[in-house]
Amino acid sequence: MSSKDQTVVIIGGGPGGYEAAAQSRVHGARTILIEEQGPGGSAVLTDVIPSKTLIASSVWMDNVRRAAELNIVEEGSSYTADVLGIFDRVGRMAGTQSAEITHRLSESGVELIRGRGSILPETADNGRRIVTVGERRFEADAVIVSTGARPRKLPKAMPDGKRILTWKQIYSLKTVPTHLIVVGSGVTGAEFASAFNSVGVKVTLVSSREHVLPNDDPDAARLIEEVFAKNGVNICANSRAEAARVVDDGVVVTLSDGRELEGSHVLMAVGAIPNTDQMGLEEAGVELDERGFVKIDRVSRTTANRIYAAGDCTGVFLLASVASAQGRIAIAHALGDAVEPLNLDQVSSNIFTNPEIAAVGVTQKQVDSGEVDCVSVTLPIARNARARMRGIDEGFVKLFARRRTRTIAGAVICLQYAGEFIFPLTLAVKNRLTVDQFANTFTIYPSISGTITEAARSLHKMVELP
Structure with missing residues (x-):
């Protein structure tokens, strides 16, 4: 069957989804992209683009502080970070990027549908998979699941979007934190600790391990700790947060040893949960691991015929670049093009601390x-x-x-x-x-x-x- 006679349905419009959609149209297949938030998904609207926009401003503040070393001397007013203005720019950058992706996909002929997609357990008479969005129903020669992941939440520290925050919520603040407690010292926690410290916010970083970035190069992690200490970031090592509560105009974070930390806001950066629930995956024959991530092989195939997966919902290197590669690989395999399986040994990664x-x-x-x-x-x-x-x-x-x-x-x-x-x-x-x-x-x-x-x-x- 020619690619032009096939239909590809993609559930999720993040990097894995929109890259798959673009590649599918290159092959000439009818392409349907289903997305709840808008093209770009969480990566563009609430995660990667926003966080790296914030970090870009924080790096400039660090450069300003270095200026005196290069004999650039202040005259008159000094520079300070307008954090709320940065948040406003974050929103504009995310919206612009999503609009550009929407335009490119629409122009190439991708059918964009706003909503939440589900896969039915049964197939059509012709063997095609059936995907539904509300009352609408589509038959697909190939389905690609690229639904991403969401912030993990602690039962005793449920986010309220005001004082107890996830990384998706922090940009909507109307007041600047005076003391931000960051719970979690992995990549996300370290990046936010670095960024907010650089724009002038007092930061306490709660790490359940002895060192920050425990899964990364130890020499690099030690250097980041030294920079944090030099810049005034307070690191609570070997400390596990058990709860957070709002008190008056601040928060109190309770650690497992009974200690309490007081701050103005707390950012929970304690991992991610895949968006794979309530969409019929297991009923359709897609195997999930114990954490809910979709199991795939090196060409993005799931355990169900005609169903592929890409991006954070697979739990394979939670990077936008990997998601994009998985989406392109899935399309190539589904539509009969030459395929180079994903080789994780050749994947480069970056942690956007400074x-x-x-x-x-x-x-x-x-x-x-x-x-x-x-x-x-x-x-x-x-x-x-x-x-x-x-x-x-x-x-x-x-x-x-x-x-x-x-x-x-x-x-x-x-x-x-x-x-x-x-x-x-x-x-x-x-x-x-x-x-x-x-x-x-x-x-x-x-x-x-x-x-x-x-x-x-x-x-x-x-x-x-x-």
Whole structure:
């Protein structure tokens, strides 16, 4: 059957959904995208775009504070962060991005339907899957579930949108927090702690583990802790929040050891729950794991015929870039195009603290455990001439190389705008470049990227000749 004779129904309009929809139209299939909030989904409207817009403003405030080191001297009024103005810009940015996605999809011929989609357990006589939106009914040759995830809530700290907040609610505040307690020291908690601290809000970070970012590179996590401490973030380590309650014009967070923390607001960043309930997935034969995430293979297939899944609802690297890749892979497989299965070893990620933490490939934990046979080198960014010119002295570049093959196996960059510098190393990991191939590639002098090739040159004598 030609792609032009097929119908693809996509439930969820986040990165996995709208990328799948765009790719489906490239193949000429009739494409129906069902979304409750609007194209872009939570990623654009309440999550990724909003948080990174806030972070962009916070980084500029950090740069302003560094200005004196570069002999940029204030005359007259000083700069302060208009937090409510930032929140307003967040809303405008999210709305603009969603409108642009809507326009592109509509222009390409995607049928956009506002609502919540469900899958019926039975199939049509022709074997097609049946998807419903209210009273409407569609038959699909392929269904892609891309419904995302929502903030996890603690029973004794239920968000009210005023004092006890999720990351979706914080931008709707009408008053600026004077003391924000952030519960959770994973990626989301660390990013918000960094951002609000930089715009002048007092921050206390509650971590259930000994260190922040416990699942990420330990050297980078230690550096972030040092930066937090230097900037006045109070970290409550080995502390688990059990409850939060509103008192007068503030909140009280109760820890498991009985201690109480007082603040003006509390942000709950304690994980995510997949949006996979009450849409007929299990009845249709889609297997979920114990947490409710959809089980898929490397080409985005679920356990049910003709049903694929992409994005945060799968629990596979909760990154917008991965969601987009999963959506494109699902379309390629469903419509008979060439497919390159998802390879998580080649996925780059970024944590938008300041400094950022970008990583790709093997990890320090894998090397330390002996799972992979690699050598590594770490170079501080403070020795880089361009970094010194810009007043940057916090950060490092770490490279891993396989001992026998001399290929670059992974990297960690901890640096302001690290997410922009990880791309060449992602190319190196994907294409199995050797340290010598990478080291002998020209970089600009002076440049931050020069430290990356310098690290590769440092590995030259550390790996065995073939």
